Amino acid sequence: MEVIDAIYGRRSIRSYKNENVPEEVIKKAIDCGIHAPSAGNLQPWEFVIVRDKEIKRKLYKASYSQYHVLEAPVLIVICADIMRSAYYGSRGMNLYALQDTAAATQNILLSLYSMGYGTCWVGAFNERMVREILNLPKDIRPVAIITVGKGNERPKKRELRALDEVIHYEKFS
Numbered sequence: 001m002e003v004i005d006a007i008y009g010r011r012s013i014r015s016y017k018n019e020n021v022p023e024e025v026i027k028k029a030i031d032c033g034i035h036a037p038s039a040g041n042l043q044p045w046e047f048v049i050v051r052d053k054e055i056k057r058k059l060y061k062a063s064y065s066q067y068h069v070l071e072a073p074v075l076i077v078i079c080a081d082i083m084r085s086a087y088y089g090s091r092g093m094n095l096y097a098l099q100d101t102a103a104a105t106q107n108i109l110l111s112l113y114s115m116g117y118g119t120c121w122v123g124a125f126n127e128r129m130v131r132e133i134l135n136l137p138k139d140i141r142p143v144a145i146i147t148v149g150k151g152n153e154r155p156k157k158r159e160l161r162a163l164d165e166v167i168h169y170e171k172f173s
């Protein structure tokens with residue numbers, strides 16, 4: 001699949017079939033994730049793959065009972081190792097580390113879409129709870145939970161802001 005088709009075709013999927021996602025698929029997606037750009041090539045990402053029902057249940061609670069977190073056969077929790085970006089001071093730790101992991105997240109979403117899987121980027125969760133559930137060290141910040149599975153819905157068309165509303169020429173207008 002062309003990248004451009006994946007960009008146009010990908011949607012957030014919040015309902016999944018009860019079908020396994022092979023480990024090779026998840027590994028391939030994470031390999032696409034680690035090919036994302038990162039500030040200074042510092043690669044401040046870590047990935048926790050969750051298939052265990054009990055851990056998923058806890059993450060479901062931590063993400064304000066969003067049902068797709070429980071239902072998805074696999075979760076990928078993308079974390080930022082903040083200290084890896086400390087070379088760039090507070091900008092590195094507070095901005096680049098998060099931008100880098102967001103870029104990796106998008107690569108993962110697009111690659112899974114191109115392999116025929118549905119995903120949803122879940123950012124609404126209680127960070128303290130997720131840290132505790134996954135046993136994350138102090139400097140490892142959970143940034144996103146990606147739910148992964150064979151999709152069981154076709155989302156309705158969503159409204160996008162018009163190009164001429166978001167593009168500015170030469171100066172912000």
Ligand SMILES: Cc1cc2nc3c(=O)[nH]c(=O)nc-3n(C[C@H](O)[C@H](O)[C@H](O)COP(=O)(O)O)c2cc1C
Nearest residue numbers: 010011012013014066120121122123124125155158
């Ligand atoms: C930073 C971020 C946080 C998000 N958090 C959630 C979330 O907690 N739960 C959820 O169901 N979707 C979440 N989403 C998905 C958005 O709702 C979704 O991308 C948006 O509505 C556009 O729809 P689309 O992904 O189908 O294009 C999040 C997306 C981003 C980028």
